[in-house]
Amino acid sequence: xxxxxxxxxxxxxxxxxxxxxxxxxxxxxxxxxxxxxxxxxxxxxxxxxxxxxxxxxxxxxxxxxxxxxxxxxxxxxxxxxxxxxxxxxxxxxxxxxxxxxxxxxxxxxxxxxxxxxxxxxxxxxxxxxxxxxxxxxxxxxxxxxxxxxxxxxxxxxxxxxxxxxxxxxxxxxxxxxxxxxxxxxxxxxxxxxxxxxxxxxxxxxxxxxxxxxxxxxxxxxxxxxxxxxxxxxxxxxxxxxxxxxxxxxxxxxxxxxxxxxxxxxxxxxxxxxxxxxxxxxxxxxxxxxxxxxxxxxxxxxxxxxxxxxxxxxxxxxxxxxxxxxxx
Numbered sequence: 001x002x003x004x005x006x007x008x009x010x011x012x013x014x015x016x017x018x019x020x021x022x023x024x025x026x027x028x029x030x031x032x033x034x035x036x037x038x039x040x041x042x043x044x045x046x047x048x049x050x051x052x053x054x055x056x057x058x059x060x061x062x063x064x065x066x067x068x069x070x071x072x073x074x075x076x077x078x079x080x081x082x083x084x085x086x087x088x089x090x091x092x093x094x095x096x097x098x099x100x101x102x103x104x105x106x107x108x109x110x111x112x113x114x115x116x117x118x119x120x121x122x123x124x125x126x127x128x129x130x131x132x133x134x135x136x137x138x139x140x141x142x143x144x145x146x147x148x149x150x151x152x153x154x155x156x157x158x159x160x161x162x163x164x165x166x167x168x169x170x171x172x173x174x175x176x177x178x179x180x181x182x183x184x185x186x187x188x189x190x191x192x193x194x195x196x197x198x199x200x201x202x203x204x205x206x207x208x209x210x211x212x213x214x215x216x217x218x219x220x221x222x223x224x225x226x227x228x229x230x231x232x233x234x235x236x237x238x239x240x241x242x243x244x245x246x247x248x249x250x251x252x253x254x255x256x257x258x259x260x261x262x263x264x265x266x267x268x269x270x271x272x273x274x275x276x277x278x279x280x281x282x283x284x285x286x287x288x289x290x291x292x293x294x295x296x297x298x299x300x301x302x303x304x305x306x307x308x309x310x311x312x313x314x315x316x317x318x319x320x321x322x323x324x325x326x327x
Contacts (some may be wrong), residue, residue, distance in 0.1 A: 003023040003042050003045045003057070003059070003087065004045070004089045005045035005046055005047040005057050005059070006044070006045070006046050006047065007046075007047045007049075008022055008046045008047065008048055009048065009049070009051050010048065010051070011048040011049065011050060011056065011068055011071045011072050011075050012048075012051070012072060012075070013050060013051065013072060013075035013076035013266065014069075014073050014075070014076040014132070015076060016074040016076045016077065016132065016136065016204045016205050016206055017204070017205030017206075018205060019132050019133065019205070019206045019207070020117075020206075020207055020208045021110045021130065021133040021149060021201070021206055021207065021209030022129060022130040022133065022208075022209075023043055023130055023209070025107070025108060025130070025133060025134050025137040025138075025188065025197075025227035026105050026106050026107050026108070026211060027100075027106060027107065027108040027109050027110070027134070027137065027138060027199075028100050028101055028102040028109045028212075029109065029110055029111070029112075029141060029157075029159065029160060029193065030100060030101050030102075030108055030109060030111055036237065042059065042087075043060050043061040043089060044059055044060075044133065045057050045058065045059035045087070046058055046059065046067055048067075048068065048071045048075075049279070050075040050083070051075070051215070052064065052174065054075075054079070054080075054081060054083045054084055055083075055084045056071045056075065056083060056084070056088065057075055057084070057086070057087050057088065058070060058071050058074075058087075058088040058089075058090065059087070059088070059089055059090070059125075059193060060089065060091065061095075062090070062092065062126070065090065065091055065126060065256065067125060069126075070088065070090050070124065070126065070131070070135060071088070071131050072134060073131070073135045073136065074088065074139055076204075077136055077139055077204055078155050078200075078203060078204055078225075078228060079139070079143070080228070082118070082142065082143065082146050083139075083253070085118060085119040085120075085140045086120055086121065086122055086139070086141075086192065087120070087121045087122075087268065088121075088122055088123075088124070089121060089122070089123045089124075089125060090123075090124055090126050091124075091125060091126070092124070092125060092126065092127055093107055093125040093127050093128055093248070095125075096108065096109070096124075096125050096141035097122060099111070099123045100123050107124075107125050107128050107130075107134055108123060108124045108125065108128070108134045108135075108137070108138050109122065109123050109138070110122045110123075110138045110141035110142060110145075111123075112145050112157070112159045115157060115158065116148075116158050117158070118145055118146050118158075119145075120141075120142055120145055120159065122135075122139065122141070122142060123138075124138060125240040133201060133206055133209065136200070136204050136206060137197045137198065137200075137201050138197070139200075140196060140197035140198070140199075140200030140201060141159055141160070141193060141197050142159075143163075143200055143228070144158075144159050144160060144161070144162060144163070144196050144197065144200075145158055145159035146231070147162075147163045147227065147231055147232070147243040148161075148234075148327075149161040149163055149164050149167055150161050150162075150167065156182035156192060156193075157182070157193075158170065159191060159193065160191065160192060160193025160194075160196075161182065161193065161196075162192055162193070162195070162196040163196070163227035163228075163231070163232075164227060164232040164257050164258060164259075165223035165224070165226050165232070165257045165258075166196065166220065166223045166224040166227055166259075167201065168223075168257070168258045168303075169219055169220050169222075169223035170195070170199075170216070170220055170223075170265075173217055173219060173220055174213055174214055176192070176195065176213065179211040179213050180192045180195050180213055181206065189209075189211055189212055190212065190213060194211070195211055195213055195234040196311070197216060198211050199216040199220060199224055200219070200224065202215065202216050203216075203221050203224055203225060204295050211248045217324045230256075232256075232257050232259070234259070234325075234326055234327040235325070235326050236323070236324070236325040236326070237323070237324050237325075238321070238322070238323040238324075239321075239322055239323075239324075240249065240319060240320065240321050240322070241311060241319070241320055242317070242318070242319050242320075243271070243273070243311050243312070243313045243317055243318070243320060243323065244313065244317040245271075245313050245315065245316050245317040246313065246314070247312070247313060247317070248276075248310040248311060248312040248313075249310070249311045249320075250308045250309065250310045251308070251309045251322075251324065252305050252306065252307070252308055252309075252310075253306075253309065253326070254305075254306050254307070255302055255303070255304050255305060255307070255326070257304055258301060258302065258303055258304065258325065259301075259302055260299070260300075260301050260302075260326070260327050261277065261287070261298070261299065261300050261302050261324070261325070261326055262297070262298075262299050262324075262325045262327070263275060263277070263297070263298050263299075263320065263322065263323065263325070264295075264296065264297045264310055264323050265294070265295075265296050265297075265311050265317055265320055265321070265322040266294060266295045266296075266317070266320065266321050267294040267319060267321065268294055268319075269293050270294075270315060270316050271294050271313045271314075271315060271316045271317065271318040271320070272276045272292065272293065272294060272313070272314040272316070273293075273295075273296060273311055273312065273313055273320055274288070274289065274290040274296060274311075274312040274313060274314055275288070275290075275296035275297070275298050275309075275312075275322075276288045276289075276298075276309075276310040276312065277298055277300060277302075277307060277308070277309055277310075278307065278308045279305060279306070279307060279308075280305070280306035280308055281305060286300060286302070286307075287299070287300040290314075294320070309322075309324060
């Protein structure tokens with residue numbers, strides 16, 4: 001259950017552009033709350049509202065600690081309504097490992113509420129000298145959790161696989177799939193979720209800290225910004241149609257970012273249906289399924305563009321059922 005919180009009023013955002021990062025963020029992304037596993041009660045929470053009306057839920061076990069400075073950092077990030085779905089816990093640097101797990105050098109963490117959850121909890125230290133950097137980095141993990149990208153490919157979870165346009169632009173520019181990943185044993189600073197969180201830090205104007213994979217260029221930051229403004233959500237549709245012998249019936253669709261396509265068709269076995277995917281106006285199929293019978297399936301990763309899904313009747317005309325999924 002979302003914690004009860006006392007409304008303490010409005011918080012003004014801190015300008016983040018030009019903030020200098022002091023060092024790499026030492027954080028962990030545990031799969032579940034260490035505190036919850038100990039059945040420890042949550043700290044008292046407060047609600048502060050940013051100038052856009054978004055509520056920031058923040059708490060601390062430290063009596064008398066002013067939480068407004070941390071809330072102001074979060075209010076200064078590039079964010080939307082998702083900021084209301086993260087619980088922020090502020091502790092001392094000495095207590096972070098107890099809240100998050102990990103070694104004594106850990107200074108922050110983000111804990112999703114579940115494998116596919118878009119809600120979660122972040123822990124930061126009020127006495128962290130790099131607090132702005134750490135807080136924005138952890139909030140970057142929460143932003144990541146809002147968007148399913150390549151999960152569950154390569155061992156990634158929803159909160160550590162980045163966003164769609166960002167991922168493919170990073171791949172185009174830096175070949176990120178060869179230099180970062182999510183699998184066990186991947187060096188911390190080459191984890192895909194850590195690269196995304198630091199690119200989100202850069203999008204917010206924080207400077208100086210660079211991952212070994214290299215800084216995000218303007219095109220990567222533009223792709224990340226586009227993801228936040230117009231996120232890819234995927235789609236699915238089922239439809240029926242009629243196709244004549246030796247003719248094709250086509251459905252058009254458009255992609256403004258990369259998407260994984262899965263399409264199926266079925267019909268009368270005597271029709272011997274085939275299934276194709278073409279670029280709009282193209283003659284060579286990008287994907288095809290032409291087995292005997294009338295049950296066909298195609299899968300393909302497609303870049304942005306306009307496409308035709310074509311059902312072809314090789315032997316006889318008839319009705320068909322089809323489904324198209326983009327994810």
